[in-house]
Amino acid sequence: MAASMESKAEMGAVRAVSAAAPLALRILAECPVSKARACDLILPHGTVNTPVFMPVGTQGTMKGITADQLQDLGCKICLGNTYHLGMRPGPELIEKANGLHKFMNWKRNLLTDSGGFQMVSLVQLSEVTEEGVQFQSPYDGKEILLSPEKSIAIQNSLGSDIMMQLDDVVSSTITGPRVEEAMKRSIRWLDRCIAANKNPDRQNLFAIIQGGLNAKLRKACLDEMTKRDVPGFAIGGLSGGEEKDDFWKMVTLSTDNLPRNKPRYLMGVGYAVELVVCSALGCDMFDCVFPTRTARFGSALVPWGSLQLKKKQFAKDFQPIDPDCQCPTCKRHSRAYLHALFKTDTAAMHHVTVHNISYQLTLMRSVRESIIEGRFPEFVRTFMKRMFPVEGTYPSWAVDALASVNITLDGACSGQGCDSALC
Numbered sequence: 001m002a003a004s005m006e007s008k009a010e011m012g013a014v015r016a017v018s019a020a021a022p023l024a025l026r027i028l029a030e031c032p033v034s035k036a037r038a039c040d041l042i043l044p045h046g047t048v049n050t051p052v053f054m055p056v057g058t059q060g061t062m063k064g065i066t067a068d069q070l071q072d073l074g075c076k077i078c079l080g081n082t083y084h085l086g087m088r089p090g091p092e093l094i095e096k097a098n099g100l101h102k103f104m105n106w107k108r109n110l111l112t113d114s115g116g117f118q119m120v121s122l123v124q125l126s127e128v129t130e131e132g133v134q135f136q137s138p139y140d141g142k143e144i145l146l147s148p149e150k151s152i153a154i155q156n157s158l159g160s161d162i163m164m165q166l167d168d169v170v171s172s173t174i175t176g177p178r179v180e181e182a183m184k185r186s187i188r189w190l191d192r193c194i195a196a197n198k199n200p201d202r203q204n205l206f207a208i209i210q211g212g213l214n215a216k217l218r219k220a221c222l223d224e225m226t227k228r229d230v231p232g233f234a235i236g237g238l239s240g241g242e243e244k245d246d247f248w249k250m251v252t253l254s255t256d257n258l259p260r261n262k263p264r265y266l267m268g269v270g271y272a273v274e275l276v277v278c279s280a281l282g283c284d285m286f287d288c289v290f291p292t293r294t295a296r297f298g299s300a301l302v303p304w305g306s307l308q309l310k311k312k313q314f315a316k317d318f319q320p321i322d323p324d325c326q327c328p329t330c331k332r333h334s335r336a337y338l339h340a341l342f343k344t345d346t347a348a349m350h351h352v353t354v355h356n357i358s359y360q361l362t363l364m365r366s367v368r369e370s371i372i373e374g375r376f377p378e379f380v381r382t383f384m385k386r387m388f389p390v391e392g393t394y395p396s397w398a399v400d401a402l403a404s405v406n407i408t409l410d411g412a413c414s415g416q417g418c419d420s421a422l423c
């Protein structure tokens, strides 16, 4: 009986996927204390369990990680990079190869970015007009216009399960009229992206909430964008070097105003503490290049921080990176071996990348399990204590952000009347 009800529910969800939007969000549990939630996000290439960290999929260089390895680590959704794929090998070639899934040999879900974010790093070469982002190709110097229509055309050719709107990106530390201009233009570009999507039955378009660090502008953007019936929302324009206090307040303002029944994607966030805190604030999806980038410098992520494997202290350390980690690297290799390998071989980067992605995915699985089992606040306290074992070293923004959703940390300072030297 239970089984047949289960399969009926499953069928209902699948029907929802093939109807108006190719996405359904099933909320499995909501933390009764904080805003954390555990959901099943049903997408064209399978179900994604949230909260989720989404790694970047590459085409199998030794520096990175292959599609097969991502699958073996239990990854259900990864990112494809539109900017680079849009240029080389080019959307036509990928369309000929029957889309990015086939091209990458990745059978699960893919999220592609609009290509606009990369413009921030190429800002000297780019000019933003109402039409789009004009820039010089770093490959051949040709002038290229990335318009909302062009961005969606590229993402339609790639065939990703989730596409991101082109937005007008400004650095999170910029203030003044440019922030308002960019926010309003992003709303207009969202409408152009919605109109340009040729595959609304197969590809989900996400809006990106902008407004910088200005609460009034961000609220105005939320009010306007949530009027559009898009399948999901991203919180954009953060994690770019702004004060952490501004960061979490903008996240909280966003999750307070986003619809409950749609996925919430916090862009560019991937430090373990941020992932846990922002899950508490009600975010469902995250991405960040940090875990893979830091791996290339020999930094392995562990529940108590990180290990700098190139340091001498690991030369004769025959333990795995993390004795509790189940990843292929920890099962096979010692810290000493990896330390030695870093001196001679790029394979070392690859082994640590595998471990770091496994760490991120495992962390999010633990977050999810704790929400489903009704012990998320306890999980957060244990996680924070392990990460910051010395009393009085919790980052104050994390303490404040967690307190705002009713999670108080053991030994965290309330600020008032405290006589600790750190206060």
Ligand SMILES: [Zn+2]
Pocket (backbone or CB within 6 Å): 321, 322, 325, 326, 327, 328, 329, 330, 331, 355, 358
């Ligand atoms: Zn490992």
